[in-house]
Amino acid sequence: MNEQLGAAPAPVTRLIEEFHRLPGIGPKSAQRLTYHLLRVPHGDAVALAQAIIELKERTVLCSVCQNVTEDDPCAICRDDRRDRAVICVVEEPLDILAVERTRGFHGLYHVLHGVISPMEGIGPEDLKVNELLARVRGGAVQEVIMATNPNLEGEATAMYASRLLTPLGVRVTRLARGLPMGSDLEYADDVTLSRAIENRQDV
């Protein structure tokens, strides 16, 4: 029997493979997505394909803060009302959206595009650390807030960066760790609770 008979057509197999390369998409999900696209109107599938192309063609990294932007420098770096003395360092562009939603930070940002992770072979040279140092050496910066995630890799990255930043004469700070608002002491994990006791504050 012809081996091809039992196989899906080449364009189907190829898209399944492409979807499978994306993070968090297993072989079954890749199949499901592909057969879903087979069923949708032609225009819907084209819209997805075009959105992917335009994402790559119409965005660049801001030459100042390394955030994703359509215009370089980005809107935040161009904004005169932002405080140029404070830089908030984050892992990913999405983290900027989270901080902006608080409306409580009015300085500038710097996106590292990852964290130091020896397990995944990501070293400091893979991150936008040199770009951060260059900005601080520029002179106007007084404080760098390390807003990497409060986990092993995030902490290590913050420690690494602060060791390079402190000699440059800037204040290096870290986001407060403690109990999340609305949480329940009973269900807090040990590390978070220990940190909350350690860093207890006067009422």
Next chain:
Amino acid sequence: MNEQLGAAPAPVTRLIEEFHRLPGIGPKSAQRLTYHLLRVPHGDAVALAQAIIELKERTVLCSVCQNVTEDDPCAICRDDRRDRAVICVVEEPLDILAVERTRGFHGLYHVLHGVISPMEGIGPEDLKVNELLARVRGGAVQEVIMATNPNLEGEATAMYASRLLTPLGVRVTRLARGLPMGSDLEYADDVTLSRAIENRQDV
């Protein structure tokens, strides 16, 4: 403050929306996929976009069995060695791959492209039922195996189709239900075990 400042660039937001429209992709996954594509080389993202376009442009439904194919009629329907007297009716193109892998079926197929599901507003007219009836009326078919999934919708669809097919003088069969091979009686669900007892066979 400018409302745009806290928002992601338009191409980013647009791709997040497009991904979010796919089944099983929530808003968080859509964000993750989009920012992943921002990081990959340009060629990788283009490869995904092209695979989507080619899926739509290079595949059609086989005019005989309704399976997805590059050439119409499909390789299985064109194959002279297949038994034209038996049609195996499945819900989705993926089900054909599963049956073909068994190498135990040598007839033809028919893809319904779904099941009757009043909950999701899918009626018989949304399925390729009329195409199946036309094939059976064609005369050469002696048996139709209803290989829809053994769940509520699959059973209802099989019942519906068999009621239309039986008057045409064909034998309508259903895949056997029972304990899956390698399973453990202790953990079998009640319905499966009841069916296995009901349909018990002589050794």
